Amino acid sequence: MNQLLRLLSMPRVAARPLHMAAVLSLVGLLPSCQTSVGETSNAYAASKRTVEAATPLGSMSTTAELPDSLRLTPLALLPGVPDSLHQQIQALHASLGPNAAELRLEVLERACVGYLNLRKKGRVSKPGVLAVADMDMPSSAKRLWVLDLKAGKVLQRSHVAHGEGSGYLRARRFSNVMRSECTALGFYRTQDTYQGKHGLSRRLRGLDVGQNDNALHRYVVLHAADYVSKRYIERHGQVGYSRGCPALPPDQYRAIINAVGEGGCLYVGGPGLKSKWLDATIAAQQLAASGWR
Incomplete structure (x- = not known):
């Protein structure tokens, strides 16, 4: 003083x-x-x-x-989305029911458009399953959904961690850089499983060049973590931090890893995300030709 x-x-x-x-x-x-x-x-x-x-x-x-606010970043609907596609995504959102009430339509639309583009290009191979993580939401919220697009239902919903380098209650910084300990935004293909130090884990391949394509080299995987447990959340009011992995609750991680499967699509959304997979024209063509398969 x-x-x-x-x-x-x-x-x-x-x-x-x-x-x-x-x-x-x-x-x-x-x-x-x-x-x-x-x-x-x-x-x-x-x-x-x-x-x-x-x-x-x-x-x-x-x-x-405050360094972090609880106010979500405003997100506009994607430009150029044909009315037919937008209406079908709206119908899907409605059919998902109360368990997806906090999944913003704007986030779901981006996830669906990306999924349809990736299916069209053969970059994801598991049909009809889409995992969506809205990393703009605080980590105290259940911000991960695994969706059955064909049946229009939520298979799993859970908390999910973001990287320690990305922020505290809210993720503010996103990075693809090695040892950044940040979450990287974008679309991922779910890969094979293995038994690691966290038990059953599923590898992730980043599909957005320069934005998340270091995922395999950074060992960004789906795995269980005690700091995403109910007990931890009850004590701290939020989940803890990973080194960039979308870490999962110990009581749900097996169900989530099995639900997304191998060759599935995971969308990790957040402020500032840009992706070449958000082409609404290609998405509309794929949906018209093959539905949500």
Whole structure:
């Protein structure tokens, strides 16, 4: 505190410009150093989570008031989607029922368009099954759905973790870079399973070049984690963090891994996602020719 007072009392011409983060760090409101690039200290992370958990959805006037806000990023419907395709996606959304009420139509539309493009190109081979993770939602919410498109029903819904490098309650940063510990957005093909240190795990192949195509090299896989368990969520109010894997609840991971199968489509959506697989014209052609198969 004495150091802070001396700095603030210095003549303006003699004093160096003092960044607000440096001022706050002197009085203990922010850490004075970072534990790693893009990652704040555990104490600061804990304080952020405490404030966020006490903040009702939509109660903030600006996002600058807190590092993370609970307000979801506005998402427009995809441009150029033919009415016939849009109507069928709307019908699908309605048929999924209450268990998909929090799955935004705008997110589902992107996931479906991508799935249809990938089926058309033969990049995913399991018909009618689509997994959707909306990483714009807070990790306290069940933001992963596994859908049976042909039957119009939700096969599984669960919590899912994002990478520690991506943020705290909300994922804000996304990266394809090795050792970033971030979640990478985009479309994935589900690969084979293996027995790893987390038990049964399923490999993921990123299908968006430059955006998630390092997934296999980063060992981004579907696996179980104790920090996604009901007990952990009850204690902390949210799930913990992975190193970039969409980690799953221990009581659901086997069912989810089996439901998505091998050759299936996983869409990990979030702010700023761009993908060549979001071609509405190709999607409409595929749906007209083959339905949701």
